[in-house]
Amino acid sequence: MSPIDFGYPSPAEFDDEVQDLVAARVASRITAGDSMLWGEAAASEAAQRLGWVDLPVESEALVDDILSLRQELLAEGVDIVTLAGMGGSSLAPEVICATAGVELEVLDTSDAGQVAEAIGTDLSRTVLVVASKSGSTVETDSHRRAFAAAFEAAGIDPASRIIVVTDPGSPLQRLAEDEGYRRVFLANPAVGGRYSALSAFGLVPSGLAGADIARLLAEAREFSPQLTADSPTNPALQLGAFLGVAHARDTEKLVIAETTTAVVGLGAWLEQLIAESTGKDGEGILPVVVEGVAAPGFGDARADAMLLFLGRAEGDHQPASGFACAVDLPLGAQFLLWEYATAITGYSIGINPFDQPDVEAAKANTRRLLSGDLTAAAEEPAFVEDGVEVYGQESLLAGARSLEAALRALADAADEYGYLAIQAYLDRNADTRAALLRQAGALRTGLQTTFGFGPRYLHSTGQYHKGGHPNGVFLQITGDNRTDLLIPGLGFSFGQLQRAQAAGDAQVLLERNRPVLRVHLHDRARGISQLLEAFGFRVD
CATH class of the missing domain: 3.40.50.10490 (Glucose-6-phosphate isomerase like protein; domain 1)
Known part of the structure; x- marks a missing residue:
């Protein structure tokens, strides 16, 4: 029995892609370390990045x-x-x-x-x-x-x-x-x-x-022979074909929900693997990790989204795109399967799945800001609402002078099948309620909505934000530090580093014509509640 259960709109189209991958010997060439598989331009990078195929034994x-x-x-x-x-x-x-x-x-x-x-x-x-x-x-x-x-x-x-x-x-x-x-x-x-x-x-x-x-x-080793074979039953070839065919049909968002699996939190790992590997050259697949099959963005997925059940498929969830699949495997096997499948998807899309060409720009901006005067570079807010400062270009805000109107203006700036990325430079332990903003944003805007704590997301979806499909809009959340710590020997504090990382990434997004709305919370707990209310989201 296959560990992957597929739903797709055209079995013939899917089967054709699988057969093409088999004919090209993609699986065995990855296993053999063939760096030319992704083309001459990617060969030097790929030659230094294929050691993972040997890790289950090594x-x-x-x-x-x-x-x-x-x-x-x-x-x-x-x-x-x-x-x-x-x-x-x-x-x-x-x-x-x-x-x-x-x-x-x-x-x-x-x-x-x-x-x-x-x-x-x-x-x-x-x-x-x-x-x-x-x-x-x-x-x-x-x-x-x-x-x-x-x-x-x-x-x-x-x-x-x-x-x-x-x-x-x-x-x-x-x-x-x-x-x-x-x-x-x-x-x-x-x-x-x-x-x-x-x-x-x-x-x-x-x-x-x-x-x-x-x-x-051991889980990875036992599953490995299935992934190295040039066979139409190879689960990695099937999964790579699924993602590649969906992407070719402009279904570029992969909405992920855990169901019956014993694996906990795999979506966040998949998010960074898939987004950073494929999100470049204006192409790629954006993972959207949701809270379950009943979460906004999953059951109501539109034509730009495919569904991934981690575990068995549950309920009658068939997206408008027709692309859905369920993967149910132990964790070691999941790791190896998705690494193969992501490399195969890169081949199918025509990109190098091993580089991250757009990540360095935000890092460079952060270094530049830290070497200067962060306070001198500070901008004035467009307006302030009950302790929440709102920053954004007037071309985006279009006269908005309330938090609710500013969020609505941000959503209006997105394409019909764009996405909203919420980036929270907050405390992942103390400010956990901020994660509710993903659901709030998805419900209010109708857009596929991602949520990430910064700078964690910079090492995950940050590459896709800048190098993937240029149809995202961005809500960046910063806040006053409850405390601050000087970093020994560096001459700046964690608070300054956090502010520089947020500002540096926002600058790159703006340079690439991505709409960015930033809100700064003087009282984090109260500010998160205000944002939820501005989205019309109420928590009992």
Whole structure:
């Protein structure tokens, strides 16, 4: 029985695409590391990014080492694992640990309150895993600096409590060795960050937290032969064909809901894998993670959307596009399936699934703002409503002077089949009600609506926002910091970093003619309620 249950408008069209993929030997060429599969322009990048196909076997060598280190830490009374990582370095371990039911504190933020809360956990029982492929990720380096200072202030040798996962030769490897950090795990450099779930980046923090990483790898190994075969029954070829045919019909949004699956939170990992891999050159597929099959945007999906059930299909949900499928597999198999399928989708669409050409622009703007005077660069709000400052170009606001009217103007700026992206530079733990804005925005605007905490989304859907289909409108939410922390040795605080990241990304979006409305909340809790009310969304 196939792990994928498809619904599609034209079996002949789908079958033709599958047969074309079989004839081109796409599956076996990926497995063999054929970097020319995506064309000459992508070959140099692909040649350095296909190591993930070997991870189910290669990573077995890590398991005993990770579990031995876990036992060492537990013997010392260290049982709280905090992960400092961004993008694939944090999203995969988060899914692994949530599915396994073990605690992992994931720190993928520049919000000072969230960082302070993580540091405020019992440091006597805490180990920090610093995960960065490049070794220079600004958020991760800032977390490392803040924790090292906190350990030292608590009378704990920082080197004894910091574990590093990075690529060979990175600045982080050199620093870790100079500082004498407890362990350095070197990952396979031929694996890109978003394809790294089964590498040291996924396994080290998860194994230290208590997840069964040996079983995870076994699930992937057992499923692997099905994915490498040039056969019309290959699930990865089928899924790649499904996504490719849908995209060719301008059905470029993949709406994701978990149903019966035992896997927890896979949608967020899929979001970054698919959006960052395919969202470029004005093309791509935008994942929209929703709260369930009854959520707005799923059951009422229009012609621009396909549906993905993670687990068995539930209810009578057939989108206007006709594209729907259900995938029900254990987590290790899901990771490998979607990595193959995403690479195949890139082949079908005609893009390089391994680069992220539009990500650097926002980072460059952030660095420029941090090197200058953020306050001097501050703009004046178009208007203020009960403590909520509203910023936007007059061409967008069109005279709006209320929060409700401004949100309506933003929605009106979208194409009929565009999307609304809500980007919240807030505290993912303390400001959780902000996530309700996804439903609120979808209900009020009728647009497919995504929600992401910043800067987390910059390492996920941020590439698609700038390089994918140019039909998005953007609501950016910033807020006064409840507290702030100076980042040791950098000369700026987490609050300043957060503001620079928000402003830097907004500037890039505006330069690319994406409509951006920013609201700044002086009182975060009250401001979130005001936004929900302005969308007409009431919570009992």
